[in-house]
Amino acid sequence: MMIEVMEIPEPVSPLPPPEKIFKNPLEPTEPLSHFVNNRLQCQSSEEKMAHCHLSHSEPLSQTGMVIPTSPKISPPVQYRYIGSSDELKEVVRFFQDAKVLAIDTETTGAEKGDGLDPHKGKIRLIQIAAAGHHVAVVDMFEIPSEELAPLKDLLAGSAIKVFHNAKFDLKFLQIADIPVKGQLCDTQIAAQLLISGLKDDGYNLKDVVKDYLLEELPKEQQVSDWSGDLTPYQIEYAARDAAVLLRLREVLIPLLRDACLVKVAKIEFDTIPAFVEMELNGMKVDRDKLNALCLKMEEDAKEAADNLKVFIGDINPNSQPQMLKALKDMGVPVESTGKDTLAPLAADYPVVKALIKYRKTSKLHQAFGKLPERIHPVTGRIHPSFDQIGAVTGRVSCKEPNLQQTPRDKSFRGCFTPEPGNVLVIGDYSQIELRNTAEVTQDKRMLDAYNNGEDLHRLTASIVMDKPLQGVTKQERSAAKAVNFGLIYAMGAATLREYAENSYGVSMSLEEAEIFRERFFEAYEGVAQWHIRVKQAKPKETRTLAGRRRLWNGWPKITELYNAPIQGTSGDITKKALSLLSTRMNDIGGGIVLTVHDEIVIEVPESKAEEAVKLLRDTMIEAGREYLKTVPVEVDVAYGKSWADKA
DNA sequence: TGCACCAGCGCC
DNA sequence: AAACGGCGCTGATGCA
Numbered sequence: 001m002m003i004e005v006m007e008i009p010e011p012v013s014p015l016p017p018p019e020k021i022f023k024n025p026l027e028p029t030e031p032l033s034h035f036v037n038n039r040l041q042c043q044s045s046e047e048k049m050a051h052c053h054l055s056h057s058e059p060l061s062q063t064g065m066v067i068p069t070s071p072k073i074s075p076p077v078q079y080r081y082i083g084s085s086d087e088l089k090e091v092v093r094f095f096q097d098a099k100v101l102a103i104d105t106e107t108t109g110a111e112k113g114d115g116l117d118p119h120k121g122k123i124r125l126i127q128i129a130a131a132g133h134h135v136a137v138v139d140m141f142e143i144p145s146e147e148l149a150p151l152k153d154l155l156a157g158s159a160i161k162v163f164h165n166a167k168f169d170l171k172f173l174q175i176a177d178i179p180v181k182g183q184l185c186d187t188q189i190a191a192q193l194l195i196s197g198l199k200d201d202g203y204n205l206k207d208v209v210k211d212y213l214l215e216e217l218p219k220e221q222q223v224s225d226w227s228g229d230l231t232p233y234q235i236e237y238a239a240r241d242a243a244v245l246l247r248l249r250e251v252l253i254p255l256l257r258d259a260c261l262v263k264v265a266k267i268e269f270d271t272i273p274a275f276v277e278m279e280l281n282g283m284k285v286d287r288d289k290l291n292a293l294c295l296k297m298e299e300d301a302k303e304a305a306d307n308l309k310v311f312i313g314d315i316n317p318n319s320q321p322q323m324l325k326a327l328k329d330m331g332v333p334v335e336s337t338g339k340d341t342l343a344p345l346a347a348d349y350p351v352v353k354a355l356i357k358y359r360k361t362s363k364l365h366q367a368f369g370k371l372p373e374r375i376h377p378v379t380g381r382i383h384p385s386f387d388q389i390g391a392v393t394g395r396v397s398c399k400e401p402n403l404q405q406t407p408r409d410k411s412f413r414g415c416f417t418p419e420p421g422n423v424l425v426i427g428d429y430s431q432i433e434l435r436n437t438a439e440v441t442q443d444k445r446m447l448d449a450y451n452n453g454e455d456l457h458r459l460t461a462s463i464v465m466d467k468p469l470q471g472v473t474k475q476e477r478s479a480a481k482a483v484n485f486g487l488i489y490a491m492g493a494a495t496l497r498e499y500a501e502n503s504y505g506v507s508m509s510l511e512e513a514e515i516f517r518e519r520f521f522e523a524y525e526g527v528a529q530w531h532i533r534v535k536q537a538k539p540k541e542t543r544t545l546a547g548r549r550r551l552w553n554g555w556p557k558i559t560e561l562y563n564a565p566i567q568g569t570s571g572d573i574t575k576k577a578l579s580l581l582s583t584r585m586n587d588i589g590g591g592i593v594l595t596v597h598d599e600i601v602i603e604v605p606e607s608k609a610e611e612a613v614k615l616l617r618d619t620m621i622e623a624g625r626e627y628l629k630t631v632p633v634e635v636d637v638a639y640g641k642s643w644a645d646k647a
Numbered sequence: 648t649g650c651a652c653c654a655g656c657g658c659c
Numbered sequence: 660a661a662a663c664g665g666c667g668c669t670g671a672t673g674c675a
Contacts (some may be wrong), residue, residue, distance in 0.1 A: 219668070316670095316671085318669090318670055318671065319670090319671060319672085320653095320654070320655090320671075320672095337652095337654090337655090338654080338655080350669085350670095359655075359656080360656090363655075363656055363657075363668095363669075364656090366668085366669055367657065367668060367669065368654080368657085368668080370668095371671090387666095390665090390666070390667090391664095391665050391666060392665080393664075393665060393666095395659085395665060395666075396666095397665085397666050397667070398665060398666085398667080399666095399668085401667090402657085402658080402666080402667045402668070403658095404657095404658055404659075404666075404667085405656090405657045405658040405659090405666080405667065405668080406657080406658075406659080407657060408658080410658095422662095433659090485664095486662075486663060487663085488663080489662090489663035489664055490661090490662060490663065491662075491663045492661065492662060492663090495662080495663070496663090499663080557662070557663095557664095558661090558662065559662055559663050559664065560663095560665095561665070562663080562664080563664035563665075564664080564665090566664085567659090567664060567665060568665095570659090571665095596659065597658085597659045597665085597666090598659065599659080638649080646650075649674105649675085650673100650674085650675085651668100651670090651672100651673090651674085651675105652671105652672085652673085652674100653666100653670105653671085653672080653673105654670095655668105655669085655672105656666100656667105656668090656669095656671105656672100657666105657668085658666080658667095659664105659665080659666090659668090
C-alpha cells in the first residue's frame with residue numbers, strides 16, 4: 001500500500017523554554033484540610049520522591065515538540081509511517097533508550113460498531129511517541145505477525161507507558177499478543193483525580209487537552225474508516241494523539257504533585273491491568289440455568305401482573321399517575337406510590353400487596369431477564385465494562401451489564417459459574433467501612449472491640465439495648481447493624497427506624513430509634529467527636545486514607561463529608577488488592593473476573609483452589625493493612641462452582 | 648423521534 | 660434544624 005509519508009526534519013536547534021501555558025483548573029483551591037486523619041497531610045517530599053515514574057523527569061524543552069505559535073490549534077507533529085518490518089526494526093532502535101513512551105492505537109472492526117470490541121475489532125495503527133523523536137505510526141496491517149518481535153520487546157520493556165484511557169488500548173494489545181509491561185500512566189485517570197468529582201464527563205482526549213494544554217485537538221478523523229487505505233490526514237491525526245500525551249503528562253504530573261494526589265494516582269495506574277484482565281475475562285454463565293431462571297422470572301412477573309389486574313383492571317401498573325389514581329379510587333389512603341408509603345398498607349389492602357409483589361417480580365424480570373443477550377458471541381462469557389473511578393468517592397462502577405447489582409439470591413448468583421475444571425474463589429472484606437470508620441475516627445471503643453476480636457454489631461446491640469454482650473439476641477444484633485451503618489453517616493431517628501425495618505426487618509418505634517441514636521453517640525465518643533470536628537471545619541474537600549480527594553462546588557452535605565472518606569478508603573483498599581493480585585496470579589493461572597466494592601472474585605483451576613484461597617486472602621489483607629494501621633483487617637474467602645458459593 | 652429527567656429498585 | 664452515602668438499568672413522562 002502506498003502511503004504518502006510526511007517526513008519533517010528533526011529540529012536542529014534547541015527549543016526555547018516553554019511558557020507556562022497551562023493553569024490549574026481547580027485554582028484557587030481551598031487549603032487542604034486534614035481533619036480526616038493526620039497521616040493524610042501532604043508530605044510533599046515523600047510524595048515527590050515516592051514514585052520515580054511520576055517525577056517530572058523530562059522538561060518540555062527537550063521533548064522535541066513544536067511550540068505552538070497559535071495557542072488554539074494543537075501543533076503539527078513530526079511522524080513517520082512504519083509499513084515494513086525493516087522500518088519497524090529501525091525505528092524501535094531509536095526508541096530503545098526512551099524512559100517514557102506515549103502510546104495510542106487506532107482500531108477497526110469487521111462490522112460497524114465492533115471497533116470498540118477487542119474480541120471483534122483489530123488494531124490498525126499503533127502510534128508511539130518518545131521525547132526527541134518522530135512519532136512512529138506502525139501499520140499493523142503491513143507487518144507480518146511473526147515479525148513483530150521488535151515492537152513486542154519495546155512495549156514489554158521497562159519504559160513508562162503513557163496512555164489516555166489505557167484500558168482500551170491494553171485490551172486490544174493483549175488480544176493481539178502484544179503485552180504491555182512497565183509502569184503505566186493514564187492521562188484520563190490523572191485528569192479525573194485532579195477534578196476530584198467536580199464533573200463526571202469531559203474526560204476524552206480532546207477535552208483534557210483543551211483543559212490542560214489549552215489546545216484544540218482536531219478529532220475529525222476519529223470515527224473515520226481505519227480499515228482501508230489510509231489518508232495522510234488519518235496518519236497525522238493518529239500521530240498527533242500520541243504526541244500530545246507526552247506533553248499532557250508533563251503538565252498533569254506537577255498538578256498531581258501539587259494536589260498531593262501522586263500516591264493515589266500510583267494506585268490507580270497500577271490497578272489498570274487488573275481491569276483489563278477483568279474485562280477481557282468476563283464471567284461465564286451457565287446458559288441452561290440462566291434460561292431456566294429467565295423463564296421463571298417471566299412466569300412470576302406474569303402471574304403477579306394477572307393477579308394485580310384483578311384489582312386494577314387494564315390500567316398500566318408501571319405508570320405512577322395511573323396507579324396512584326387507581327389506589328385512591330379504591331379507597332387506599334395514599335398520596336404517593338413509593339415503596340415506603342405502600343409497605344405498611346400491604347397487610348390491610350390486598351391491592352397494595354399485589355402491587356408490591358408485581359413491582360418486585362417485574363423489576364427483576366426486566367432488569368435481569370436480558371442477561372442472556374449479554375453473552376458474548378465470541379467468548380461465550382459476559383463482559384461488563386468497569387469505570388475505575390465511576391463514583392465520586394473513588395469507588396468502581398460497572399455497566400453493560402452492571403454485574404455489581406446482581407441479586408444476592410442463589411438463583412441469580414448461582415448462574416455465574418467457572419469453566420469446567422475451574423472454581424471461583426470469592427474474597428470479601430469483613431465490615432470494611434466500619435473498620436475504616438474506626439481508623440479514621442480513632443474511636444477508642446471501636447478500636448478496642450476490633451483489636452479484641454469482638455463482634456462490633458453485637459457490641460453496639462449491647463450498648464443501645466443496655467444489656468450485657470451475652471444477652472444480645474440475633475434480632476437485636478440485626479437492629480444494631482442498621483444502627484451502625486446508619487448513624488456513622490448521621491442518619492436521623494426517623495430514617496433509622498425506616499431503615500431498620502426495610503433492610504433488616506427490625507421494627508422499632510421512633511422513640512426507641514431516638515434512644516438508640518443517643519446511646520450510640522455516647523458510647524462511640526470518638527465517632528461523635530469526629531462528626532463535630534467535620535461539622536466545625538466545614539471543609540469543601542475530603543481525603544481518603546490513600547489521599548484520594550473529593551471536592552465540592554458549593555457547600556457539601558454533611559453526610560457526604562462523613563461518607564466520602566470512609567467509602568472512598570474501601571475503594572483505595574480494594575484497588576490496591578487488585579493491583580497486587582494481578583501481578584501475583586501468574587503462577588496460579590486463571591484470572592480476576594469481578595470486583596464488587598469490597599469483594600474480589602477470581603477464577604482458577606480446581607487444582608489450585610486452596611492455593612488461590614490463600615493468595616486472595618493474604619493479598620487482600622496486605623492491601624487493607626496498607627491503610628488500616630490500627631484496626632485489624634479480616635477477609636472471608638470461599639470457593640466453589642458458582643458465585644453463590646460464599647462463606 | 649429523540650433526549651433528559653424521574654421514580655423505583657437491584658447491589659455494596 | 661436536620662440530614663445515611665455511592666452506583667446503573669428500566670419504563671414512563673414531558674419537552675423539543
